Amino acid sequence: MAIHRPCGTFDRTYYEAKAIFRTRLQWGMITALILALYGIAFVMNDYLLGLSIVIFSFIVAMLGIQIITGYAGQITIGHAAFVGVGMYVLACVEAHLGWSWWVGMPLAGIGAGLISMFFGSPSGRLKELYLAFATLAAHFIIVYVISNWESMTGGVDGIWLSRPEPLLGIDFMVEHNYYLLALTLCIAMIYLAKNLARTKLGRAFVAVRDNDIAAEVMGINIFSTKLLAFGIGGFFAGIGGAMYAGYNEYVNVEFFPLMDSIWFLGFLVVGGFGSIFGAICAAVLWKCLDEMATLMTPVFSQILPGLAFYVTASFSLIMYTLIIVIFLVLEPRGINHRWNIIKASYRLHPFAY
Amino acid sequence: MTTSIRNITKHREQRYSYGLTLLREEMEKKYPMPKEEDVGKKVVLKGEGINLAFGGLQALMDINFELKEGELLAIIGPNGAGKTCLLNVVSGFYRAQEGEIYYRDRKITHMSSHGIAELGLCRTFQNIALYTGLTVIENLMAARHPHIKYNFLSGMLYFPWASDEEVRQRAICEDIVDFLEMDAVRNHVVGSLAYGLRKRTELGRALALEPRILLLDEPMAGMNRDEKEDMARFILDIYEFLKIPVVLIEHDMGVVMDVADRIMVFDFGKQIAEGTPDEITVNPKVISAYLGTEYAGV
Numbered sequence: 001m002a003i004h005r006p007c008g009t010f011d012r013t014y015y016e017a018k019a020i021f022r023t024r025l026q027w028g029m030i031t032a033l034i035l036a037l038y039g040i041a042f043v044m045n046d047y048l049l050g051l052s053i054v055i056f057s058f059i060v061a062m063l064g065i066q067i068i069t070g071y072a073g074q075i076t077i078g079h080a081a082f083v084g085v086g087m088y089v090l091a092c093v094e095a096h097l098g099w100s101w102w103v104g105m106p107l108a109g110i111g112a113g114l115i116s117m118f119f120g121s122p123s124g125r126l127k128e129l130y131l132a133f134a135t136l137a138a139h140f141i142i143v144y145v146i147s148n149w150e151s152m153t154g155g156v157d158g159i160w161l162s163r164p165e166p167l168l169g170i171d172f173m174v175e176h177n178y179y180l181l182a183l184t185l186c187i188a189m190i191y192l193a194k195n196l197a198r199t200k201l202g203r204a205f206v207a208v209r210d211n212d213i214a215a216e217v218m219g220i221n222i223f224s225t226k227l228l229a230f231g232i233g234g235f236f237a238g239i240g241g242a243m244y245a246g247y248n249e250y251v252n253v254e255f256f257p258l259m260d261s262i263w264f265l266g267f268l269v270v271g272g273f274g275s276i277f278g279a280i281c282a283a284v285l286w287k288c289l290d291e292m293a294t295l296m297t298p299v300f301s302q303i304l305p306g307l308a309f310y311v312t313a314s315f316s317l318i319m320y321t322l323i324i325v326i327f328l329v330l331e332p333r334g335i336n337h338r339w340n341i342i343k344a345s346y347r348l349h350p351f352a353y
Numbered sequence: 354m355t356t357s358i359r360n361i362t363k364h365r366e367q368r369y370s371y372g373l374t375l376l377r378e379e380m381e382k383k384y385p386m387p388k389e390e391d392v393g394k395k396v397v398l399k400g401e402g403i404n405l406a407f408g409g410l411q412a413l414m415d416i417n418f419e420l421k422e423g424e425l426l427a428i429i430g431p432n433g434a435g436k437t438c439l440l441n442v443v444s445g446f447y448r449a450q451e452g453e454i455y456y457r458d459r460k461i462t463h464m465s466s467h468g469i470a471e472l473g474l475c476r477t478f479q480n481i482a483l484y485t486g487l488t489v490i491e492n493l494m495a496a497r498h499p500h501i502k503y504n505f506l507s508g509m510l511y512f513p514w515a516s517d518e519e520v521r522q523r524a525i526c527e528d529i530v531d532f533l534e535m536d537a538v539r540n541h542v543v544g545s546l547a548y549g550l551r552k553r554t555e556l557g558r559a560l561a562l563e564p565r566i567l568l569l570d571e572p573m574a575g576m577n578r579d580e581k582e583d584m585a586r587f588i589l590d591i592y593e594f595l596k597i598p599v600v601l602i603e604h605d606m607g608v609v610m611d612v613a614d615r616i617m618v619f620d621f622g623k624q625i626a627e628g629t630p631d632e633i634t635v636n637p638k639v640i641s642a643y644l645g646t647e648y649a650g651v
Contacts, residue, residue: 014520014527192509199508199515203495207484214482217444219470219499219562228505274486 007347020194037183041176049175050247051291056186057243059283062271063193064236065264066279068116070272071202072229073209074123075131078116078138080260082234086112086241087251088146091159096152101164101246108242109235115142116234123226139261146253158252161245182243189239194276196232205229206274266324272334281335289319373560373594375528379500380563380595387596392423393614397598398443398474398566403452405438405622412438413449414622420566420598425588427601427609429633430619431642436602437479439619440568444476445469456566471499473565477555477572479602485544489535489554492543493526496561529557533587549580556587567591567599573608581605585612610634618642 011017021027041049065079089111093104119138123131146153153159164172164181172178196202204225207215216222245251263286271282293316300315301308331338387395398420405413413435420426428436441447443454445466453462461469484492501522503515530539533553538546543554552572559567569588573581585608592599603609609616610630618626618633620642626633633639641649 014523015516018519018523195511196505196509199505199511199519200498200501200503201505201508203487203491204498206486206491207495207498210484210486211482213446214478214484215495216466217446217470217476218496218558219467220495221465221467232505 018198020198034187038180041179041183044176044179046175049179051287053179053182053247054244055284055287056182057240057247058287059186059240059280060189060243061237061240062264062268062279062283062286063189063276064233064240065268066233066271066274066276067193067196067205067236068120068229068233069265069268070274070279071197071209072205072226072233074120074226074229075128075265076120076135076138076230076233077132077261077265078119078135078142079233079237079264080256080258081139081142082112082116082237083241083244083260084146084251084253084256085115085142085234086238087245087255088153088159089238090242090245091161091251092152094161095154095159101162101242102167105164105239105242105246108245109238112238112241113231113233113235116237117227117231120227120230120234123230124223136261139258143253143256143258156253158250160250163246163249178247182247185239185243189236190276190280193236193279197276201225201228201232209274263320266320269332270324270327270334272336275334275336277339278334278336281339285323285335286320289323290316293319373528373532373591375525376560376563377595379525380565383563384565387422392596393421395422396420397422397457398600399455400439400443401453401455403439403442403449403454405435405442405447405449412622413442416452416622416624418617418624420600423596423598425592425599425601425612425614427603427613427616428619429603429606429609429616433621434619435622436619437570438622440476440570440600440602443469443568444474467499470562473563474568475559475562475564475566476568477552477559477570479570479574481548481551481555483543483551483554483558486542488540488542489546489557490523490526490530490539492554492558493529493561494522496558497522497526500563526561529560532560532590533557534583549576549583552576552580552584553587556584556591560591564595564597567597569599569601569603571602571604573603573605581608588612 009023011022016022021030044052061079061083064082065076068074068076068079086108090101090104090108093099093107094101115138119135119141122134126134147156149155163178166172170177170180172181204215204220207218207220208222208225208229212222215225241256244255248255267282267286268279270285271280272278293312296315297308297312300311304311327334396419398418400416400418403413403416404411416435416439418439428439430436438447442449445461445464445468449462453460455461456469456472456474459472461472461474464472484495487495501518503512503518507515527539530536533556535550535553535557538550543551546554556569556572559569572588573584576584588599588601589612591597601609601613610633613630616626616628616630616633617624618636618639625638625642626636628636637649
């Protein structure tokens with residue numbers, strides 16, 4: 001994380017030294033990017049808007065697992081279930097209490113955070129692979145409870161829910177308005193995650209990840225830090241789930257299969273552990289590949305008429321695993337590291353270092 | 354962007370300070386500096402009858418020790434004598450089967466490690482135990498954790514007071530970086546640093562935790578002569594600037610005999626001698642532990 005600054009940029013105060021965007025060019029670029037993202041809402045068709053909304057909700061959920069696994073180093077294979085808890089908390093709040101999405105969304109985050117903390121509590125005793133299996137149990141338990149607690153969750157039939165109520169005259173039934181809402185929420189959550197990473201608790205997370213014994217002796221309560229990591233990561237997962245469920249207006253246990261939990265972890269490797277940018281890349285790449293697999297179906301039925309069904313079913317699995325294996329072999333530190341190398345080489349351009 | 358001289362001078366106080374001034378001010382806010390008459394008399398850390406065994410292996414046998422205000426106590430002994438075990442017991446990482454440890458008349462035997470660290474017993478490790486993914490300055494900031502006032506929510510929302518507190522803590526850490534002469538590598542990831550610099554970062558991290566007693570576990574192991582001299586200078590400067598007692602475990606007899614006020618010698622988990630450097634060098638038990646019994650009588 002050595003800081004790469006363009007030549008001639010000096011920090012005169014510590015405020016400048018710790019700023020996320022340091023130069024006017026960086027500010028200009030990020031502003032242009034955000035404005036462009038808002039602007040394209042009005043030219044995209046419903047299909048692209050839907051895909052973007054799904055990407056935004058998965059970015060938020062991916063930030064959650066980045067906090068738990070990437071920053072705090074606690075492997076979790078139950079993340080999709082925490083997203084599911086978020087979806088179902090929102091759905092239950094809307095269906096049983098009649099409250100709107102606006103109240104249900106933060107409650108979904110808090111609910112998923114608490115459940116995540118509960119299933120993260122073995123991290124006080126377990127590490128690494130053992131913790132991974134303990135959190136794997138979370139997935140089965142959560143799915144079992146949701147499928148069988150029919151009075152609350154409607155069992156395997158799922159629950160219908162509604163989009164956010166109109167706010168300031170903006171109707172979120174219109175696709176591009178919901179896109180704008182999801183984009184705003186996504187940017188806000190990225191900002192929160194970034195701030196978390198660069199302040200007190202974020203450093204404590206990395207301390208626990210890199211050397212838990214030293215962290216304990218250096219005045220960090222590692223158990224509460226790990227629990228907080230699970231809580232905050234679960235909160236992000238819950239918000240992501242609420243964004244996704246609000247868009248679909250329906251939730252079902254099949255929205256968060258076990259494989260999703262594993263893909264969350266796998267694509268985190270592709271994006272790069274311990275960076276917000278990596279998490280964003282990972283979510284975008286995952287959902288784009290997912291969509292590509294769907295788009296390939298008619299192509300396969302043309303080329304391999306008899307086998308189209310089997311090929312389509314396995315195509316996304318092969319793609320995902322291939323991408324993960326390629327990254328593990330060629331760039332185990334993920335897209336984020338590669339991006340940093342590109343930035344550094346651009347900065348140093350005529351010279352090698 | 355042009356940098357005018359006026360701008361630089363405007364921010365001067367914020368940028369520079371030497372000799373751990375900011376850290377000392379920060380520490381003086383919380384507790385008074387030790388009084389002149391207490392130095393060398395008042396006991397700040399005391400161990401009574403410490404017994405530590407791993408199964409059948411008795412690592413520490415009935416150890417009693419006292420550390421007085423403003424004192425540099427060195428612990429020496431052959432490999433496996435139990436020096437690091439004692440430090441681990443003091444910092445709450447191992448639990449002694451018997452015995453009590455008192456820190457300024459407060460029993461800390463059963464406190465958690467992070468609680469002990471917050472009291473001001475800060476240590477370094479023999480095998481470097483830094484946060485390898487963080488930069489030097491972030492390592493020090495991570496050690497400031499118990500002293501940073503804002504909670505994580507205001508950190509996440511980055512309220513102005515959290516931002517100001519970050520800058521204030523950053524200034525203290527930069528002060529330590531300046532003191533340790535690590536300015537050039539402050540933004541380097543610790544994993545990529547050379548061994549000597551990593552050892553120095555460890556010392557800096559212990560300093561950032563506001564030590565009231567500094568426990569150093571072989572700070573000079575594996576260093577060349579120049580680096581050892583640097584490290585000895587840093588230890589003596591810390592001792593001078595912060596007026597804190599230091600416990601030093603070290604194998605280099607030259608350094609130990611030069612800097613220590615008092616030396617404790619361990620062998621096979623037993624405390625075999627204690628005294629000033631001059632007494633230790635002629636102690637027959639110490640000579641026999643290091644060189645063999647045939648030299649002890651000479």
